[in-house]
Amino acid sequence: MGARIASAFGLAAVLVAAGAVAAWFATAPRRISAEVAAGVSEPGDPEVGRNVFYIAGCDSCHMSPGQPDPLRLGGGMELKTPFGSFYPPNISPDKKDGIGSWSAADVADAIMAGVSPNGEQLYPALPYTSYCRMSIKDVGDLFAFLRTTPPVTGRAPPNALIFPFSIRRAVGFWKLLYMPRIDHPLAVDPTGEEALGRYLVEGPGHCAQCHSPRDFLGGVIEQRRLTGGLLPDGKGKAPNITAQGLKDWSEDDIVTALSTGFTPSGDALGGPMALEVRSLSHAPAPDLAAIAHYLKTYKAGAAQ
């Protein structure tokens, strides 16, 4: 009897240990491939990277709060979510407080794979589930552009998250559920208005991050992608931007809203979209036209 209990305990201990080992491996950060790392390390074009920066709206979260320059990327703006407060980090080229000592592959690891240079999981408040679809050239160009911004000293406060979301390693489980598996990212941006629009919306533009409903673990509900969602702070809604949601808008209306912030009724876009518009107003007109074209043809439930 005693032996049986002991062996049952032994078996349980082995199973727990095996489970822990499996969990450890399952949650291990998965970096970009050597091929992608080599690609993004080619010298990038900072002028093209500027466009990538504004389409992605890096400044919306990373610009130093309380000042108007979108290129002062000192981080520290509070991002309130149901999981707690995130404080996006300093991504200026400051060597000590920013990312001045990061390589292009380090930046690609962060934005395309959600992994920090020291191998930690990054939280999906950084929308890498979208940025993983960025082209290798766009990431390389973005890296080159970030290098041209002024170094800013000072670090963001640490995130203040609610347990269990405070366990960084657990992001690995989340990624198993929600991280798209993109083994071979595009080398360059696609051509043609529809393909480019889809790329910009689903890659750097990361529209689905706010404009989609999410499940209780914060994963986008794919069948209802782009049909509207709660804003990150939960205090308002991001509207449906599929063809159905935008049925009263022309493509030109969408371009005007994205570049000026004004809707067809003359209402000024509010909430976080006001920040996005400040970025998108710097984006090239053909890119905005492609985004508008894609949204006007997008039907809910269409596969990515």
Added chain:
Amino acid sequence: MMRMTFAALAIAASTGIALSATGLQAIKERQDLMKADGAATTKMVAMLQGKAPFDLATVQKTLKTYENAASKEPALFPPDSKTGDKTQALPAVWEDDNKADFDARFKKFGADAAAALTTIKDEASFKATMPGVLDSCGGCHEKYKAKQQ
């Protein structure tokens, strides 16, 4: 005693209704002013984009619309108008720390519109000045307004 309770209830009920009516009335008035601003703004945006010809009279009329709305709006957010009638005003409007900022934004918007009335004389000065006046719209909505449905 019974009669007094009824009277008290009646007074409470009527006061309650009166209060909510004030709130709803404020929501309606501020939305009407905002809609008038919006309707005028579509013309400004079209002119800025070169989709409509510059017209000084329309610009001046718009600036007066803005000035009028900006002077009346701060009083149209009483505490009993936080919810109801599809308002898209965020709770941040009524947070104590924000009161001064909220009012100052309308004051700046009105002052910018008034100044633009004298500054804008032709298309060039319109294109140089109007975007700055319109910045207040998104700037305020970023903090104080979001879609609710």
